Amino acid sequence: MVDVDLIIIGAGPAGMAAAATSAQGGARVLMLDEQPQAGGQIYRNLGAETPPPAYLGASYAAGKPLLAGLRTAGITGEFNATVWRIDSDAGMPRVLWSRGGTSHAGQAPHVLLAGGAQERPTPFEGWTLPGVMPAGAAQILMKTAQLLPRDAVLAGSGPLLYLIAAQLIDAGAPPQALVETQTPAMMTRAMRHLPRVLLALPELAKGLALIRKITAAGIPRYTSAAGFHASMRTDGRLDFSFTAKGRAHTLCTPILLTHQGVIPSTHISRAAGIAHAWNPAQQAIAPVTDRWGGSDVEGLHIAGDGAGIGGAEAARAAGELAALDILRRLGRIDKNTRDRQAKAPRRALTRAMAIRPFLDAAYAPPPEILAPDGETIVCRCEEITAAEIRQSLEGGATGPRGVKTATRAGMGPCQGRMCDLTLRGILENCGAAPALPRARTPIKPVALGELAALAPHRKTKA
Amino acid sequence: MTIDSRFLPRPDAGALLHMTLDGAPITARAGDTLAAAILAASGDASRHSTMGTPRTAYCMMGVCFDCLIEVDGQPNTQACMVAARDGMVLARQNGARGLRKLSSTPAQSNADG
Structure with missing residues (x-):
């Protein structure tokens, strides 16, 4: 049974923007997300009844209009829903998801993958120890549980490290130190992207303000850091060793927060059979899409960080663009209307992406992590x-x-x-051919009992 | 040994949810995931891998499966994806999970230990 025009997988900035735009255009939308409420990781828990702590700042609160957009008529949200397969049945995309121990199947002529990103794995000796955690994961705990890491060391690279450090300062839980892997050579390579950055001066200014806040708080910053190593003492604290500018250091901390940027979550798009390519600038695998987020698989679009890292503003714009293209394909708007309505999000996307080549080069993951x-x-x-x-x-x-x-x-x-x-x-x-790794259904573990219970349901559909 | 939480104590937020972890009482605040509640309570490992190495919740977004825990008899539950509820019985997993008789509980996932 088909009772929606579009299934959106992921309720982050791209998914939320796409839901609002497509529903405003008359489409009936089913939105699925693995978390208990909309927002994605960046705006996670922003829809909670209690107002967010002030230390999370303006960039977090900026997600509220997107959440409000989900009240548009025609949008049904289903949360705590884990999608484990996308295929097609009788020529139409079908999505299978698990919720509360039961699996469901839904079909629609269009499916938008808006599954976002995950943090890049940051392997070094000791990264599996208790107390080592991605910085973004600690930020999720700040957003969802008001948990503040105690005397943390932030280690790695990227703008998110500065944002989290600033949030911790504002929360009265300043980190002990920042240990940063970026080198002067990376910054030199980044400089050739500066002309484009001029389009993104507000973003650049925000980043510099974060760094000023960290410096003003007297938090030591070690740069050109390498040779990460963590070990645990009997009292549970970590000894974190590294070199910075050639000198050896060891910091003792209960919690070591690492970060090397984010990468597209591509299990869903790879398992769906969409073509992918290596993005050398972002050192990540990303699906191949057209300028509307359309893929080479009939009925599947991709928007947001899952299609290539651009951040929340870019994701919002890409979600709107994908929704406009889907509305055209549904016959609800014509090509001219699509193109006219796309002008504003297209400009927003260009603006949001302007700083990206600079960031990718300046905060590139170091070889020892890769x-x-x-x-x-x-x-x-x-x-x-x-x-x-x-x-x-x-x-x-x-x-x-x-x-x-x-x-x-x-x-x-x-x-x-x-x-x-x-x-x-x-x-x-090692000089071997790095072929694209396969991703297969189910892309998240599903109980056999759930699969068995699904079988008769499929039979009755046929 | 018991290791202090790696997070600062949270300001009092009124009513608490009461659960047990390996038989010991553990509290959570409304809205906490199980992983958040455990991290707030202790800096100890919340699982030992199949090779016996200590782990705690890692990605907090359902990606890494390091937070696997037994919840009300259901093994291999992602603690970062389940909201805390009053009366939950939690148990740390040490080593791989075995297959269990179908009669004991409904069908369950058996991803890894």
Whole structure:
């Protein structure tokens, strides 16, 4: 039974903007999200009844109009819904999701994938220890549980580190130090993108203000840092060692927050059969789309960070553009109307993306994170080290599948989300062909009982 | 040994939810995920991997599966994806989960330990 025109997977900025735009255009929309409410990770818990803590700042509160847009008639939201398969039935896209222990199937002529991003895995020796956590994960705890990390060390690279440091300062829980992997060489490479950055001066000014706040709070910043290593004392605290500008340091902290930017979440788009390509500037796998987010699979569009990292403003604009294209394909607007209404989001997208090449170059992930060595665990689930992966390559493995067969890397419950890119980095580093890793249904673990219960439902549909 | 929470104590927020973790009482605030409640309570490992190494919740968004825990007898539950409720019985997983008899509980996922 088809009772919606569009299924949107993911209720972050792209999904929310697309839902509002398409519903305003008369489309009936079903929105699915894995979390209990809309917002995505960036605006997570912004829709809660209690107002957010002031320290989360204006960039967090800026998501409120997007949440308000979901009140448009024609939008049905289903939350705590984990999509585990996208296929097609009788030529129409079909989505299967699990909710509360029961699986459901839904069909619509159009599906928009707006699953967003995840943090880039940051492997180093000790990154699986209790107390080591991605900085974005700590920010989720700030947003959802008002939990503030105690005397944290922020380590890695990227604008999110500065934002979180500033939020922690405002919350009265300043971090102990920032340990930053960016080098002067990266900044030099970034400088050639400066002319474009002039389009994004407000963004640049915001970033500089964050850095000023960190400096004014007297928080030490170690730059050109490398050689990360963490070990745990008997009292649970971590000794975090690294070198910065050639000098060795060790900081003791209860919690080490790491970050190396974010990458598109592509399991859903890869398992759906959409073509993907390597984006060297962002060091990530991304789906291939047209300028409306359309893919090479009939009926599937992709918008937001899941199509390539651009941030919330870019995601919002891309969501609107995809929705306009879907409205045209549904016959609800003509091509001229689509193109006319696309002008504003197209401009917003250009503006939002202007700073991206600069950020990608200035805060590039360092080689030791992309292709680690030695006893560093690469696959957290199966606990496979970089040395074991390199040995499998010497032993004849020629690509991701061979390494997987030889070592089990990528075969745990996260299905490679935490090691796909690192495995690729090591393959490239060893001169092997880094083929695109496969992602298969179900893209999240589903109980066999759920699959069995789904079977008769499918039969009655046919 | 017991390790202090790696997070600052939260200001009093009134009513608490009461659960147990390996038999010991643990509280949560309304809106907490299980992972948040556990991280607020303790800096200890919330799971030991199949190889016996200690882990705590990591990504907080359902990606990494490091927060797997047994909830009311259901193993391999993602603690970062489940809201805390009064009376929940939580148990840390140490090592791999085995298959269980179908009669004991309804069908369940058996992703990994």
